[in-house]
Amino acid sequence: MSGFHAVVGIAVLASNLVAAGWGAVGWVRKDARASIVFWPLLRVAQATVVVEAVVGLLLVARGASAPDGLHIAYGIAPLLISLVSEGMRAAVAQRELEDVEDVDALERSDQIALAKRVALGEMGVMTVGALLIVTLALRAFQTGG
DSSP: OHHHHHHHHHHHHHHHHHHHHHHHHHHHTTOGGGHHHHHHHHHHHHHHHHHHHHHHHHHHHTTOOOSSTHHHHHHHHHHHHHHHHHHHHHHHHHHHHTTOSOGGGSOHHHHHHHHHHHHHHHHHHHHHHHHHHHHHHHHHHHHOO
């Protein structure tokens, strides 16, 4: 199972790197339409994080040990980063909507501008989260032996 753990670890690195790269390019270009591709990429990346953490915990439960105690911390931290990023994403949307009493009452152009600001803000926050996960996954790989 440790071979599978290593393969999924590489998938964590690759999928989060692709999602972060796509999100960063879309955010820098201020292209809210990039979020159409970004969200499925990010959800796949998040799923690999969950699978990797579960497999790692199963290995520990079966008696396997990491060469370095930090490996487990670096392996669990991406789950926390995902949760914190999701919370921050929701806060971005709330912040953009706090001064709007009725979205439907806005002019169509204002609705579109608001939707773009929300999409870009959410994509920016989640891109930073994916970059943090890439960093942590690299450290987990380095400490995993």
